[in-house]
Amino acid sequence: MERDERELRGAWTRYQRHAFHSPSPALSPWVERYWEARWDYAEPYRQKIVPYPNVHLSFGGGRADVNGVCGGYQIKVLEGRGHVFGVAFRPGCFRPFLGASVSTITDRVVPATEVFGPDLPMAPDAPAMDAFLLARLPDDDDRVRQAAAAVELIAEDKALTRVERLAAELGLSTRGLQRLFAEHVGVGPKWVIRRYRLHEVTARMAAGGAIDWAALAADLGYADQGHFIRDFKGMFGEQPTWYAQRYQAAGSGPGPVSPSTRPDAPR
Template identity: 35%
Template sequence: MPDRKNATTTQAGVLRPDQLAQYVDLVRLPCAPSLEPWVENYWRLQWNLPSGTSYRSSTLPHPACTLSVEHGWTREGVTEPVVVTGVLTHRFDVVLAESGWVFGVKFRPGGYASFTGTVARTLRDVPVAPPTPFRSETVAALAELGGHLEVDHCRTVVDAALAPYTRDVEPEYETVLDVIGTMLGDRTLIRVGQVEDRCGIGTRRLQRLFERYVGATPKWVLGRYRIHDAVRDLDDGYTGSLAELAARYGWFDQAHFTREFTELVGVSPGTYQL
């Protein structure tokens, strides 16, 4: 099994991260080495806002599923503390108010389907799903976590709860990770055909693998990574022209870039840059 300490995701996603940090405390943590083939990282989100104060957190979609434990102020649709969020193809908005605590397991692209034996396509655009692939004792152990516990203790509990589900990694899932790694490692690849040539994989097989494991098409994943790159640059204070930014990440014209950016982010790149 190849080393899977390497990232299979971009570090972008949270819109206006500096603003979010004024309202919540976000911590990312590593998982146990035995879980690294499937899990990208853990994260803990905690907030305690004054009465009458709220904040809308917006996140761009990643091609990955999340298992989360949520207590306190919860998002729409959450009625039990342990839930699964599938791959979302749209911006993910959550209004935060009062006090709340979330501990999330961010799986790698395809990782949740491989880890649980499910088909990722069935979870596409499902923001809240029950954790049915996991045994009742696993769900019960996770539900006991909360803000009263140290974050490192929570990490240890989650490591132990998920450890019984580890298995041999399927070659097809390993292929998905290799394709994702190629997409992330060479940002000059802007068309799926280029990725197929680089990875030596046919169109129909790639589409089948992504539907089974990722839940979204290769074209969608590649496009999301390009938007993530552009948003990250803007958040980092990019001051160049938008035409140059569009060309940097493979758009042939600024109008096309503006349209795709606006559809996903909700505002134009010029407005976001302000």
């Protein structure tokens, strides 16, 4: 299968520009970052988006949407010139804004006015979103903090590969942990663990050099390489060796790629 040259070794950065902004400190317990994406394509480009467990509020093309966590990758076709501004909420922290279980919007896109009302600014920047969200700060919630801490632990502890261990670390039963994630994160703890451990794979791709796939699968807690490949393909839509070509020039080995320009960098 022939590859689109624009997706190899960060070539897409010639056509796209991404920027990230910090929210007001008072919003930081709920909002991870603001982000912007601009693109200019003479020919349509199939942008692969690989999810993290963030809910996003996005503005672009004359509409505003709340994007629930997706269980797998998505393809968005970019063409012409475009711009999107977004709010990435911290994993586990969107429920107070939604007023319902976050699992109710998993794999869904909801008109943002259904969640935030008609006063939502339709062409915002970071200061405008700060003002809008600061006026709607939720009350402190122990369960929100617990869910956020659980996801942070998964992200930071690379040796954490089992749901049972996470439950023990948090002092919860496995079932209690699953309920916490359904209510506040929108996907299960097993999915979140798998997503962050597979991030380790793309980090190694970006670092360059040969990869021992069997050893890497074992390091990530997989019983065998076949299960690792199945999970990777389910999340990224491609075999690991095929996906690795996004980090290398045709006919060469993997080369270093800036974290901000990785194909799976958080959007």
